[in-house]
Amino acid sequence: MTFVLRQASLADIPGMHRVRLAVRENALRSTVITEASYVQPMMETGRGWVVEDDGEIVAFAVGNAQTGNIWALFVDPEHEGKGYGRCLHDTMIAYLFACGLARLELSTASDTRAHQFYVQAGWQLTRIDTDGEAFFAIENPL
Incomplete structure (x- = not known):
């Protein structure tokens, strides 16, 4: 088994969207997010990355290099x-901090594996809204 981490391109969007639709937690609840x-x-305000496992996109990330939003x-x-x-x-975090951002932010559903992932990665929980969305931030250590 071979895996590759690389910067995403427009040609990767169908594979990225397939992954997005496959997740069990933080699943899309509407058709608002499309391939477009x-x-x-990914291309105008930030950057995306994909992981390929045996040539298939199996994971991806996109971060906004202007606002610091994941x-x-x-x-x-x-x-x-x-x-x-x-x-x-x-x-992604290394890239965004290298762009000069002082703080990054994201949100995810609370009480999920993603929530725990970000806590373990050093993100600070800033609030949980009434819909159960957990908001996190991380400061540039430099």
């Missing part, structure tokens, strides 16, 4: 527990 939704945060970090459920999420996370 990836272009702006737009997405998802791993196909069939490929969880292999370290792909952490690899994407660390690569």
